[in-house]
Amino acid sequence: MKEKLKVKSSKLEVQKIFLLLATCYLLLATVSSCVPQKEKVYRKSKILMDTLITISAVSDSGDKADLAIEKAFSEIEKLDKLLNFFSDKSELSEINKNAGKKAVKVSPETFEVIERAIYASEKTGGAFDVTIGTEITLWDFHNKVKPEDKAIRERLSLVNYKGILLNKRASSVYLNKKGMLIDLGGIAKGYAADKAVEVMKKKGIKSGLVSVAGDIKAFGLKPDGKPWKIGIKNPRAKNEDDEIMATIELTDMAISTSGDYERYFIIEGKRYHHILNPKTGYPADGCRSVSIIAKDGAITDPFSTGIFTLGAEKGMKLLEEMGLDGIIVDKDGKIHTTSNLRGKIEIRGSQGQKRNN
Amino acid sequence: MRLEVRRGKKEITEGTTVADKLLIVALMIISLSGFIFIKNVFPQGTDVRIEVNGKSAYRLPLNTDTTISVKGVIGDTVVEIKNRKVRIKESPCPNKICIHNGWVDRGAIVCLPNKVMVFIGGSEDRQNKTIDAIAG
């Protein structure tokens, strides 16, 4: 009888020890598992679409962020395969090859980009025009060769966005003149940023930043609760310290900048850059740089190019009319900002650029 | 259930012995000095990461002078590390923008045509505390 009691009590003690052990470790485990689950920015860069693309994702898990970023990259890669002007196998090349011959059935993405490009053309009165492709092939910015005036003039008749005929039901695109070429360089990057953001959101990422060269789309807030801070390049930067002309904080917005400093050469004091005026076939000379802020990259990208061509005065007018935000550095270096942006944008002191309200 | 201690002669030392305490102290000292050692030997932002075509190719310390030839898409890019700075010394690309970048001690150098990216690790984050991306 006595023995039985003893065994019982010692059994109870063993149970006690196990209980103590369990609570002790549960506490420890909860504490240790709470600490590392902090939101962080995960960032990755890749070279795609012939440019540097950087994608950031805010997540509490590196694996989740990595997966979303990789998915976003493969979406961009897919778009690049469809929209690449230089690749023979792209859908875009298929449209161009069949210019004046027949309508080409394309994927919904290709159709949508061209549709949105035409929208930008209409709004800017043709100052943005994707059929500029035929003129662009004349210019060689690597070897700094200016094409002959005659050649530029001859091809001008092939530049007209109204010659793009879309058939929504058949999802087909037709260029009505032989020799017409669509170059989506002025819209594909912004569109790609939109799509990449979409993919990341689908993968459960609530906040991030996609930058496809100068076309950036931000969504959500950074882990510190602040919006994303975007720097706008100084078009005439002399050194690293004045590289940034202004900064702006963005969330759920896209920004694109077009500048005459990206690809250019200078002959006899004149700057020849890559933004060609669809009306003349020559580089547009109204501005040094134009930045546009709107909901979609597929808006900001073509409008920054189109307004660059329009020039500061007409450009500002169009922006205010459409309710878009923008910063224009005109050919004299004056900075113009839309009224809505004042107070939101922080302009850094830089030489040679006067503020003009 | 019956359990018994088989090795009666090897009596168990109950409680904590002096050696136990010394061991605790020794391990604490080892791990703490390990922390300090690592802080000194691997300060953050001092490695150079080279990626080719989106894949990590090399990881080099910034504090050791080296010259390395990296096989890119169109040819060999020569990356030089010297005095805690990095530059692209030679490149097969047509526009040589990467070479014109010169010596860099933070951020990244990119050669688009050859798909070579040189990142100076860690420092990227320091720089990005102020700006997250650059438009243009």
Place this chain on the structure above:
Amino acid sequence: MQLQDKYRIALLSAYAIAIHSFENLLPTPIPWLRLGIANIITLATLVLYGFRSAMMVTLIRVILSSIFIGTFLGPGFIMSFGGGVISTLAMGLTFSLLPRLFGPVGLSLIGALFHNIAQLFLAYVLFVQKLEPILIVSPILILLGTITGVVNGFIGGMLIKNIVKRSNS
């Protein structure tokens, strides 16, 4: 081997497997970083029934738990196998060579330390192959191993005392 020994090993292994599997469910910041609660059983077995039993319990625990969890022969299994065997070996050697020097806490610490050393070595050889990350995580693992080692040692000591008291009565 006596029948009684077999019972004992089976019982202790069952405890160890239960603890090991439970522990595996707890989230940890670094993979393979474990609290090492199952080491309490190994420790008690070693002190009470000798090295052979302890090693047997460890092997049974590592192999069977990995089958239950579904990591058998995977990387996680290799890590826990290496860690378990080396730490049991280290504790066993210490206990038979220097029987009175260390108490349960010291033995547990030695077990934890060698568990970490073995896992870092395996991680280096099998997965990382770079010295830098291994060196960076070492102090953290040693520190955490010390903390959990002390706690496990105390609990192990209590368990041993309890069993001894019971079997003497």
